[in-house]
Structure formats: structure tokens, C-alpha cells
Amino acid sequence: MHEPRRVVVTGMGIVSPVGNWPGPLFDNVAAGRSGIRLLPAGERASPVRVAAWIDAPIADGSKGAPPDRVTQLALAAGRSALTEAGLLDRPDLLADMGVHLGTGSGASATMDQAFYRLYGENRDRLAPMTLPRGINNAAASELAIRFGLTGVNHTYSIACASSSSAIGEALRAIRHGYSERILAGGSEALLTYGILHAWHALRALATPDAQVGATCRPFSADRTGLVLGEGAAFLVLESLASAQARGATILAELAGYGASCDADHVTHPSSSGQVRAIRHALADAALDPGAIDYVNAHGTGTPAGDAVEAASLRTVFSQHLHTLPVSSSKAVHGHLMGAGGAVELAIAIIAMQKNTVPPTAHCRVPDPDLGIDVVAEGMRHKTLNAVLSNSFAFGGSNAVLIARRCEEGV
Numbered sequence: 001m002h003e004p005r006r007v008v009v010t011g012m013g014i015v016s017p018v019g020n021w022p023g024p025l026f027d028n029v030a031a032g033r034s035g036i037r038l039l040p041a042g043e044r045a046s047p048v049r050v051a052a053w054i055d056a057p058i059a060d061g062s063k064g065a066p067p068d069r070v071t072q073l074a075l076a077a078g079r080s081a082l083t084e085a086g087l088l089d090r091p092d093l094l095a096d097m098g099v100h101l102g103t104g105s106g107a108s109a110t111m112d113q114a115f116y117r118l119y120g121e122n123r124d125r126l127a128p129m130t131l132p133r134g135i136n137n138a139a140a141s142e143l144a145i146r147f148g149l150t151g152v153n154h155t156y157s158i159a160c161a162s163s164s165s166a167i168g169e170a171l172r173a174i175r176h177g178y179s180e181r182i183l184a185g186g187s188e189a190l191l192t193y194g195i196l197h198a199w200h201a202l203r204a205l206a207t208p209d210a211q212v213g214a215t216c217r218p219f220s221a222d223r224t225g226l227v228l229g230e231g232a233a234f235l236v237l238e239s240l241a242s243a244q245a246r247g248a249t250i251l252a253e254l255a256g257y258g259a260s261c262d263a264d265h266v267t268h269p270s271s272s273g274q275v276r277a278i279r280h281a282l283a284d285a286a287l288d289p290g291a292i293d294y295v296n297a298h299g300t301g302t303p304a305g306d307a308v309e310a311a312s313l314r315t316v317f318s319q320h321l322h323t324l325p326v327s328s329s330k331a332v333h334g335h336l337m338g339a340g341g342a343v344e345l346a347i348a349i350i351a352m353q354k355n356t357v358p359p360t361a362h363c364r365v366p367d368p369d370l371g372i373d374v375v376a377e378g379m380r381h382k383t384l385n386a387v388l389s390n391s392f393a394f395g396g397s398n399a400v401l402i403a404r405r406c407e408e409g410v
Contacts, residue, residue, distance in 0.1 A: 013080025052334025164341025229334025256285025299328025
């Protein structure tokens, strides 16, 4: 048996509706600048008018026919993470590196187009690469092929908890000696005609606001629902010993992971399940509730979801709530579904590096029934030594991650 090892973050890459990282992403999140906009008109009218989408070109390095958009986003974010970690020019270290990728819907555009050709245009043949491009592990496989990552290659599809689960399971794999380093995160690109219709039918989406960018208002008394988005984020995780041996810059220590299942309802969250996941993460990190300095909440902006999450936080943090800022960055980048957990953990880590708590933007009047500090007034400067990120999914799956400052040798 291996002695449990400390696991650190040595690189991060994000592509999102509010910018990329490295780049202006965190400045936009901290300033409350929204990437939520009107969707461009398509050939077929969509019932969903507002989303958070990336309009900048995605440089994924593809040659020939481009892969599905979910893979393009994954390649762009993965390359950024590997670059920041100083690994792109180290094939010797990439050779045994693994990939853990989370995605809720996978290659949505490829499958949407395939079904339209079959049922809408009555064609009897599809593009030969429809299946290889459309399977859920296509993005993870392409990351491995593109960068020569011959370690374990796993894809997690757990709705909104996909990338948080991918990162948490990567933490466990490195901690217990199954892998030395893993590129872990998620990608989502589900703004397709069919999926937009499916979400519209669920009646969970926010009513478009007169100020379109303020359509998603987590924890606000006048919140009306979530806003769909697209994006990707990856973290390079490796053992502390590996990072120190190669002189890598350590961004944070990934200290805790907790997971649970409500086993109650497919769409309505359960506070008891969330509480278990948060407490598991705290126990895994060997931290008391009072040691957490900031929570990046799941905070989707739905009336029921925000209320249940607030109840969970009150249960776990109780007397510490008066000093615990809680915010949801979904107010500006939307709900990135399977990629959301990775993006939000990365935002929390950057917040810790900068000692800056990002706000819950557009929270006009904080819901007084929630009983939590939602940082509605704007960014706040505070020393952050440990941060927690929540991801709660349809089906009742919960994944919670904790990162903390890492002083080498401590």
C-alpha cells in the first residue's frame, strides 16, 4: 500500500463566456461583467432566447474536419492548462499522464445534426465519423491523442457534477499512487436546437430580463431560474513530490473531495445529501467548517435549488456563517453543466491566489430567507486560505471539492 500523497494543482486552463484563463476571466467575474447574451438567430427558431456562449474563435489546433465543439473547447482548455504547468515540452512526463474528463451531454452538436439529417431531412446515410465524434469519451480520447497522454483515460457523465467528480476521482487516484499526474476537468457545449428545446420543456430556465446580462440572479429574491452556458476547464493535478522534483509552480493543494447521492428525486435536490457531501469533503481535507474562507456555491438561480443549498450551508457551517462569504459565479458565466464544477473550482483557486472574493452579480435584493452572506455588494478583499466548491446534479449526485494554499514543505 502506498502512503497517501498530497496532491497539488500546477496548471489551469479555462475557456468560457466571460473570457479565458490565463487571461481576463477572473477580472470579469470579480467585476460582475456578464457573458449572458441573446442567442443569435438560427435557421430554426429556438424557444430559448438567452444563454452564455463563447463568440471568440476557438484555437484547438485541429487539422482537417474539426471535431465536435465539446472536443474543441476541451482541447483549448487542456492545452492552456498543460502550458501553464510547463508540461507541453515534456513528452517524458506527458507519456504517463492520465485524463479525467467530465461532460453532461457530450458531443451534442454531432448527435443533434445526425438526428436532424435522419428525421428532418429523411437522409439514409450519416457522415462516417458521426459515431467516433459523437461518443461521450471522444473529447477525453482526443486530448490523449493530441498531447500523448497514455495514462488512464476516464470520462464521467454525472450531469452538473461531472467535472467535479472527475477532479475528485483524480485526486484519489494520485493520492493513493495509481497515477502520478492527471489532466482533470470538463467540457460542455450543449447550446443545440434539440437540447435547448429539452431544457425549455423542463421549465427551469430563467425568464429573460430587460437587462439581458442580469437574467441569471442566484440568491436574489427575484430569481427566476438558470441560464445555460458552454465552456471548458482543466486542472493539472500531480503529487506534491512530482511538482517539487521538476520545480513546478504550485497554484494550490487539492485537499478534499466529498461525494454522495440524495437517492430521493431526479430533479429536486435534497439538503441531507448535500450536507453529507460537504461534510465528507471537510473530513477528507481534515478541516473544521470554520477553516473554510469562501464557498463558490452551486447557486444556479432556481428558486428551489438556491433555497436547498442555503439550508445545507446553514446546517454545516452554522455559527461560522457570519464570517463565510458565499457567491455564485453562474450569475455571469451561466450554468456550464458538466464543465461547471471545474470552472468554478478554478475560479475559487484564483480567488484564493488574489485574496479576492468574487460577488454574486445581479443579486438585486438578497433573499432574506436564505440566511447566508451572498456578497451582493461587489467583490470583496479577504485573506483566503481554504476554499470550497459545490456541485449538485440531477439524479441527486453531489460532489464537493476543497482547495487550500500550499506552502512547500508544510
